[in-house]
Amino acid sequence: MLDSFDQYVVDRLDRLLRFATAMTCDPHLAQDVVQEVLLRAQRKWSHIGQLQARDSYVRRMIINEYLSWRRRRAARAVSHSTLDALGTPTADHATGYAERDAMRGRIATLPRKQRAALVLRYYEDRTDAEIADLLGCSAGTVRSHISRALSTLRAAHQHHVSEAYS
Template identity: 60%
Template sequence: MTPSFDDFVAEQVTPLLRYATVLTCDPHLAQDVVQEVLLRAQQKWDRIGSVDLPHAYVKRMVTNEYLSWRRRRAAKDVALCMTTLESVTPPVADKTHHYDEREAMLQRIAKLPRKQRAAVVLRYYENYDDSEIAQMLGCAEGTVRSHISRALATLRMEHTLEPAGVGSRLGEGLS
């Protein structure tokens, strides 16, 4: 039985927002993307609601919307803005070094090219395999491996080059 659009939204809006937040590294952009996608999904819900996994279909729409986002802020990839993130949902107090390392890694992920970032999110957050990522991104499996390999190389290199203690300073001066 086809679920109603309203039921679908009630059930899926939070998972979609979570996925979009991780994908975009920007809660505001995530809200815009999810809004846009749900509005379009509603217009063709007869078709989307009847596929096997409507949530997977809509998730793919979110991915595509992000990758083809026409309203890129300042016409460039948006670097993660900790102030913006924390204004929406303040981070849980955690002053350990471990927390700083995760923040530092977030900064580096946010600077990755969009497709590489999407591939990384799908692999390490969604636990997709190469074929699933390829299907989601609409590219070959080899391309997926290439995206992930390059992303890992970048993240690993920046991690190696990073001076000790940089993590604790990353929030400063960012906007």
């Protein structure tokens, strides 16, 4: 007989890991982040377990953990761990692989809040209001994060494409 926390973890762990992996671009960082958050959630489960929106609560914890994860280290670690992580392409022989690969590299260098907002929009299909709630900011700020991220990525994408075909 599983208790409420165990049941939550069994039901949600895989989704949480996938979400965190999409956000961090690093499966092992994602694992560390999710693990730390769940250990903390476990201790506070008498409170969290009562919440209607407990899944949102846990996701908010995961996002915050990621946003604050060794802030200074992360900036430098991009060159090591993230690029290492990026070096493992998924099996995909469709055309446009190079394009996708370049995009992956670009996303990895975006500011974390922008990246979190993008994941919530394009992986989780959340609305501006939901993203604002999860990121703890206004819907206007969410829109600005996403539009800035998109313009950075579009510019880079144009550059990549024009370089490839020039």
